[in-house]
Amino acid sequence: MCGDGLCNGDEDYYNCPDDCNAPGECDAGYVTDCVDDDCCPESWIGDGFEDCEDQAYGCDLTCYDNDGGDCDGGSTTTGGTTGVVKIVMIVNLILQLTVVNVVILHGMSMVLTVLI
16 A cells, blocks of 8 residues: 555555665665566675676676675585574574574575474
8 A cells, every 4th residue: 555654565665665675776774686576685795695697696786896805706505604603693593492493594495493
């Protein structure tokens, strides 16, 4: 519904400018995709995951210094050091919770069921 502060459904800038950004504009913390008008988290630039022209994660960030170097060919989609940090975060979650059903992180999706 136009005017609810959310740009969703059939809304776009042209029929609901109060809720939707103009093409090529994104909210704070987001950047414009290099090939279309998607908005992608700015934190994805240089995060160890390749957000390259193939848009494996839904964004092409090569116009931002080759995704902060992630698309230079030296990194992998496993996330390098960033992947290790995310694994540590998952382990900490497991230690804190009795049941973990779904953990979804950028570039890594897994289902965990842990009963303690």
